[in-house]
Amino acid sequence: MADTSPTPTDSGDAVIVARGVRKHYGAIHAVDGVDLDVRSGELFGLIGHNGAGKSTMFKMMLGLIPATAGEIRIDGAVVGGGNFRAVRRSVGYLPENVVLYDNLTGLETLQFFARLKAAPLADCTPALERVGLAHAAKRRVREYSKGMRQRLGFAQALLGKPRILFLDEPTTGLDPEAIRGFYAILRQLKSEGVTMVITSHILAEIQERVDRLAIMTAGKVQASGTVQALREEMDLPLWFSVHVASEDFDAVRSALGHLPVIAIEARDDHVAVQCRRESKMAVIEALAGLDGRVRDLTVREPSLEDVFFGFSD
Numbered sequence: 001m002a003d004t005s006p007t008p009t010d011s012g013d014a015v016i017v018a019r020g021v022r023k024h025y026g027a028i029h030a031v032d033g034v035d036l037d038v039r040s041g042e043l044f045g046l047i048g049h050n051g052a053g054k055s056t057m058f059k060m061m062l063g064l065i066p067a068t069a070g071e072i073r074i075d076g077a078v079v080g081g082g083n084f085r086a087v088r089r090s091v092g093y094l095p096e097n098v099v100l101y102d103n104l105t106g107l108e109t110l111q112f113f114a115r116l117k118a119a120p121l122a123d124c125t126p127a128l129e130r131v132g133l134a135h136a137a138k139r140r141v142r143e144y145s146k147g148m149r150q151r152l153g154f155a156q157a158l159l160g161k162p163r164i165l166f167l168d169e170p171t172t173g174l175d176p177e178a179i180r181g182f183y184a185i186l187r188q189l190k191s192e193g194v195t196m197v198i199t200s201h202i203l204a205e206i207q208e209r210v211d212r213l214a215i216m217t218a219g220k221v222q223a224s225g226t227v228q229a230l231r232e233e234m235d236l237p238l239w240f241s242v243h244v245a246s247e248d249f250d251a252v253r254s255a256l257g258h259l260p261v262i263a264i265e266a267r268d269d270h271v272a273v274q275c276r277r278e279s280k281m282a283v284i285e286a287l288a289g290l291d292g293r294v295r296d297l298t299v300r301e302p303s304l305e306d307v308f309f310g311f312s313d
């Protein structure tokens with residue numbers, strides 16, 4: 001495997017380590033033998049279809065539900081074990097659906113959560129500021145938009161200044177600008193050394209942003225690593241768009257004729273060439289030999305969505 005992930009016996013500097021984790025609800029194997037390593041300070045993505053087991057995995061990592069089998073360690077402490085209570089204080093969680101009380105203001109909401117978590121009340125205003133809700137601190141949650149509610153949920157996860165954050169579909173309901181702002185906050189947190197695990201169904205959104213990720217299907221991790229490592233492991237073909245004048249289309253075909261390309265298709269203003277990664281540089285060299293007739297060249301790598309369907313289908 002081209003992955004740089006540690007093997008299941010080499011947890012290295014991982015702060016979250018799962019080994020052989022299962023959660024069975026009768027005949028339903030929600031999580032079915034998961035090994036996972038999340039390294040200190042990384043932004044780690046957990047992706048999968050609905051019902052793949054991501055939220056169940058989160059709940060077990062947080063100690064909210066017990067595993068049927070296997071072991072999870074956070075910062076060295078076994079989840080559910082004697083030392084875990086202290087570690088749990090350094091863990092923040094944004095659940096998929098945060099329960100908010102419409103009659104409370106944003107600030108009162110955070111104060112309520114701070115008391116529940118025994119986090120300092122002094123954290124509330126900075127958390128609201130961090131998520132861009134300081135201006136709405138005194139407005140009742142019933143007046144909040146969907147995006148504002150989502151940000152308030154994120155703010156509660158930041159109470160107590162967690163060193164580890166679990167974010168379950170945190171960008172649901174956010175508009176593109178808010179999504180950008182949200183990831184800017186994650187980058188800041190990352191620069192402060194916070195380790196984050198995030199789930200999302202919007203693969204295009206996370207593919208450029210996570211350090212590594214795991215693909216879950218039917219309770220199992222099918223693959224894990226960087227997006228690039230997964231691309232290489234899947235060995236999906238890539239596409240070139242070769243922009244040339246239409247009278248030069250045949251010149252492109254003959255320049256590539258000796259190479260094992262998968263497809264060459266003439267489109268409106270370019271020639272689309274599909275090839276395996278191992279032929280990529282040979283294609284570029286052959287095109288460079290066309291005496292400047294190539295006006296522009298773009299390469300489309302397989303997207304995370306292509307990789308995801310490759311592993312999960």
Ligand SMILES: Nc1ncnc2c1ncn2[C@@H]1O[C@H](COP(=O)(O)OP(=O)(O)OP(=O)(O)O)[C@@H](O)[C@H]1O
Nearest residue numbers: 025028029030048049050051052053054055056057
């Ligand atoms: N308390 C429960 N009792 C019985 N089955 C459950 C329970 N919780 C989860 N499941 C089942 O476990 C499987 C995994 O669910 P889970 O919520 O972990 O998936 P998910 O990957 O988070 O999905 P989504 O992307 O839709 O949030 C599903 O088949 C679900 O129906």
